[in-house]
Amino acid sequence: SLLFKKLSLLFKKLSLLFKKLSLLFKKLSLLFKKLSLLFKKLTKTKQLKYIL
Structure with missing residues (x-):
């Protein structure tokens, strides 16, 4: 039961x-x-040449 709760919490977080x-x-x-x-x-606009 406790394990199931932990697992469901983990799934929610995931x-x-x-x-x-x-x-x-x-x-x-x-x-x-x-x-x-x-x-x-x-x-x-051929501005790429000036940038590079």
Whole structure:
């Protein structure tokens, strides 16, 4: 009974952690999309040569 309670608590913590991680990944992917868009704009205007 006690073991089961500990296990369920552990699962709750793990699921919370996974939720946080998935949220973080969503934010990261959004950031990468923005960055890639920015790079496309930069390469279009040929300013990338000056930056690098």
